[in-house]
Amino acid sequence: MATHFFADTAALTGRSLRHVTRSLDTIITTAVTPVALMLLFVYVFGGAIDTGSDSYVSYMLPGILLITIASGIAYTAHRLFMDMQSGVFERFQSMPIVRSGVLWAHVLTSVTANLISLLIVVGVAILMGFRTGAGVMAWLVVVGILVLFTLALTWLAVIAGLSAKTVDGATAFSYPLIFLPFISSAFVPTETMPGPVRAFAEHQPVTSIVNTIRDLFTQQPIGDDMWIALGWCVGILLAGYGLAMGAYRRKIA
Amino acid sequence: MRTQQPPAIVVRGLEKSYQDLQVLCGVDLDVEKGSIFALLGSNGAGKTTAVKILSTLLRADAGTASVGGFDVATQPDNVREAISLTGQFAAVDEILSGRENLVLVARLRHLKGTGAIADDLLERFSLTDAGARRVSTYSGGMRRRLDIAMSLIGNPPVIFLDEPTTGLDPEARIEVWKATKELAGRGTTVLLTTQYLEEAEQLADRIAILHQGKIIVNDTLAELRQLLPPAEVEYVEKQPSLEEIFFAVVGETGEDDKYSAAEQPNAKRKTKSNKG
Numbered sequence: 001m002a003t004h005f006f007a008d009t010a011a012l013t014g015r016s017l018r019h020v021t022r023s024l025d026t027i028i029t030t031a032v033t034p035v036a037l038m039l040l041f042v043y044v045f046g047g048a049i050d051t052g053s054d055s056y057v058s059y060m061l062p063g064i065l066l067i068t069i070a071s072g073i074a075y076t077a078h079r080l081f082m083d084m085q086s087g088v089f090e091r092f093q094s095m096p097i098v099r100s101g102v103l104w105a106h107v108l109t110s111v112t113a114n115l116i117s118l119l120i121v122v123g124v125a126i127l128m129g130f131r132t133g134a135g136v137m138a139w140l141v142v143v144g145i146l147v148l149f150t151l152a153l154t155w156l157a158v159i160a161g162l163s164a165k166t167v168d169g170a171t172a173f174s175y176p177l178i179f180l181p182f183i184s185s186a187f188v189p190t191e192t193m194p195g196p197v198r199a200f201a202e203h204q205p206v207t208s209i210v211n212t213i214r215d216l217f218t219q220q221p222i223g224d225d226m227w228i229a230l231g232w233c234v235g236i237l238l239a240g241y242g243l244a245m246g247a248y249r250r251k252i253a
Numbered sequence: 254m255r256t257q258q259p260p261a262i263v264v265r266g267l268e269k270s271y272q273d274l275q276v277l278c279g280v281d282l283d284v285e286k287g288s289i290f291a292l293l294g295s296n297g298a299g300k301t302t303a304v305k306i307l308s309t310l311l312r313a314d315a316g317t318a319s320v321g322g323f324d325v326a327t328q329p330d331n332v333r334e335a336i337s338l339t340g341q342f343a344a345v346d347e348i349l350s351g352r353e354n355l356v357l358v359a360r361l362r363h364l365k366g367t368g369a370i371a372d373d374l375l376e377r378f379s380l381t382d383a384g385a386r387r388v389s390t391y392s393g394g395m396r397r398r399l400d401i402a403m404s405l406i407g408n409p410p411v412i413f414l415d416e417p418t419t420g421l422d423p424e425a426r427i428e429v430w431k432a433t434k435e436l437a438g439r440g441t442t443v444l445l446t447t448q449y450l451e452e453a454e455q456l457a458d459r460i461a462i463l464h465q466g467k468i469i470v471n472d473t474l475a476e477l478r479q480l481l482p483p484a485e486v487e488y489v490e491k492q493p494s495l496e497e498i499f500f501a502v503v504g505e506t507g508e509d510d511k512y513s514a515a516e517q518p519n520a521k522r523k524t525k526s527n528k529g
Contacts (some may be wrong), residue, residue, distance in 0.1 A: 016364030019348050022387075063482060091403070094308040094338040097361050098331060179298040252310070 005098045012037055012092070012105030017158030018080060020113045030072040030117040033178075034064045035124050041187060042128060045059075045085035049188055057128045062213035063186020065204055068121050069114050069150050073157040074174035076110040080161030084251075093252055103248055110154040111147060118146060131218040142216050148233040149209060153177060162247045177211055188208045205232035255335050259322065261286045261411050262307065262392055262443035266316035269302050276302045278466035279316065283521045284459075286410075288442045289433065291457035293450065300446035301341060304415045307444070308338040330405045337404035343396040344403070345388050351375065351399050352384040357407065364405040374402040378432065394425025405441075412436060418452060423496055424503075428453055492504045 012223045020026060038057065041049075053059045080103075083089045092102050092211040123132070134142070156173070164170035183188070183197065184206040190198050201207055208228040262284035269277040276299040284290040294300045303309040307318055309329040318325045321335030338344075344356050355371035364370060375384040378398045388396060397417060403410055414433065418426040433456055437443050447453055453460045454474060461471040470477065493501070 007363065008361060011357060013434055015346065015349065015353075015357055018353070022348050087342040088346055089306075089339040090310055091338060091339050091344035091358075092361070094333060094336065095358070095361055096363075116391070183463040192443075 002176050005101060007095045009104045009108070010244050012097075013108045013124050015095065016079060016105050016109040017112060020109060026075045027113055027117050030075065030113070031073050031120040031124075033120050034068040037067065038121070038125065038128065041123065042158055044122045051189055053243055055129055055131065057125055057130045057205065058217060059214070061122070061125050061130055062119060062210040062217070063184065063206070063218040064125070065118055065146060065213070066149065066181050066209060068117050068152060069146065070174055070177035070180070072114040072117050073150070073177075074171040075111055075113065076106055076154050077157040077161035077170040078167065079109070079165070080106050080158060081164055081167055085161070085167075097250060100139070100245070100248070103244065105119050105153050106161075107151065111156065112152045115147070127235060130190070133219050134217050138216040138219070142213050145209060145229060146235065147210060148230070152233050152236035154235060156207035157242045158244040160242065162244065162251055180204065181206050181210070184210055185214075205229070205236070208232060210239065256385075260284055260316070261288075262290075262320050262444060264307070264316070265319045267303065267306060267318055268315040269299070269311065269313050276466055277313075278465070279307075280463070280468055282461055282468055282471060284442055284444055286312060287440045288458040289437045289445060289456050290448045290455035291460045292444065292463055293448070293453050293460055294463035299466050300448075300463055301415055303463070304338070304413050304444070308336055308413050309333055310338075310385050329440075335409055336411045336413060337409040338413045339400050339404045339415065339417060341419065343393075343400040345396055345399050347389040348387060350385050351380050351389055351391070354388060354399060354403055358403045359407045360523070364407055364462060370406060370407055373528050374405065378402045387524075392425070393421050396430050397421060397425060397431065401429065405436070409441075411442045411444070412461055414443060416446055418449065418450065423499055426452075434529070447457055478519075514523050 006082065035251060041060055042057050052061045076202050083102075084108075089102070096105065134215065150205075156177075160173040181187070183201050184204060185201065188204060190201045190207065193201055208225045209232065211225040212229045214220075215225065260283040262282070264280055264282045265277065267277050267280040268275070277449070280299075280303060282292075292300050302311065306313045307320055307325060309325050310334035312326065320332045322464060323331035323335060325332050345351075346357070346413075352371050352375060355374055356367045359370045359406075359480065369451050372381075372384075375381045378401070380395060380399060380402070383391065383395060391399065401414070401417070404414075417429050421429065430452070433443060433445065437458075445452075448477065458475065459471070460472055460477060461468050463469075470480070472480075
């Protein structure tokens with residue numbers, strides 16, 4: 001059976017990627033909110049925000065990228081929920097396939113769709129004046145962190161998609177995740193925040209990830225932030241994966 | 254019938270409850286190889302629960318069940334190799350085309366030549382013209398035909414059809430019946446659930462009635478007829494049934510034209526008159 005894992009996952013991923021390419025609006029909607037936020041912050045609020053950096057769009061882009069991912073994974077929960085509503089899910093479960101392939105297909109599709117949305121957002125940021133001297137290695141690390149963050153949040157989305165009772169419930173879990181970057185170093189330096197808020201902001205996962213990506217873009221030496229960021233991503237990923245697989249087994253047992 | 258072979262499906266003392274509600278309270282049944290077995294019952298009688306246990310989607314609380322010689326609880330992978338499930342709601346992917354649906358299932362069954370398999374089934378189920386279209390544009394009957402076609406891929410020896418005609422119009426229902434009879438003609442064992450008495454009468458070699466979680470009757474149609482009071486001869490003016498009126502009005506009496514009619518879901522009226 002293990003030998004079929006890759007073949008089954010590939011076949012099922014091909015299927016759900018077709019769902020994405022045939023409703024491109026999901027990728028565009030994923031990119032629209034972050035792009036609108038970017039426009040709002042750069043051209044409306046940005047003038048009043050003092051970050052100590054030359055280009056506000058470059059300063060905020062890491063946070064915007066995380067918002068993009070947080071809104072993108074809601075579609076994974078949505079697609080998984082819709083699969084379970086239709087008979088397709090039961091058909092797959094009654095076939096001689098590797099059952100975890102059904103979830104992996106959704107996860108790989110999520111990574112692909114989110115990478116496309118991220119590309120659109122970065123493209124718009126470049127048009128708005130985002131510049132970086134980051135080399136190939138730095139970019140690879142940035143992409144690596146973003147993929148890891150996407151994987152971590154996607155497994156959370158899988159839990160939501162599997163356990164939701166309604167389609168709204170399946171996607172609503174992503175709202176707090178979209179909001180998290182606002183209480184972080186993504187838009188304003190945390191030093192400006194009052195004590196308790198600052199304490200939260202500095203110790204939640206988004207800040208370390210944002211700081212790491214920002215340092216990579218501005219070619220600053222990367223400090224402990226990178227390891228904290230990796231710790232958060234891997235920790236959420238493992239916890240999410242474990243809980244999602246547990247929810248899946250309860251669902252199909 | 255080849256009664257010497259071991260039955261394709263053997264169920265003994267099957268029980269299943271959802272919280273306080275006991276759905277199956279000790280179901281026993283045997284289904285002979287290559288036969289069509291109808292499980293008849295009203296809504297909520299436990300038909301779907303039984304099918305889900307037999308197709309490894311649910312675990313029974315008690316009792317045993319084997320399909321194709323494999324135990325559903327301990328050898329689920331072998332059972333899944335031996336079966337196909339056509340669930341209560343057409344298990345087709347709406348966003349893919351009909352052909353892509355078939356290719357996907359063929360790939361998941363690890364077959365070679367998936368394109369040829371898909372084209373062959375499209376042909377067999379008169380879906381060739383619609384093959385490249387998204388399934389969301391299909392009529393109910395076409396969807397069901399595709400659904401059944403998907404279940405045939407890899408020639409599984411046992412097929413479960415869970416209320417295959419619920420929600421279908423009369424024409425589509427007859428299409429499904431025809432496909433089911435063809436299946437059994439090729440030696441496939443079919444376990445069919447239905448709430449329509451006529452469907453069981455039309456298709457089944459053997460009929461079991463599931464009532465309040467138990468099989469209360471399990472016989473051939475001829476034997477079942479003997480359970481009823483003897484036929485009385487009366488002279489009654491026979492009014493045409495609504496079904497007869499329906500077919501008279503839409504002009505669908507010929508066998509050959511049934512599929513083409515369903516392929517034009519938007520056609521309000523057939524202009525061509527049939528020879529039948």
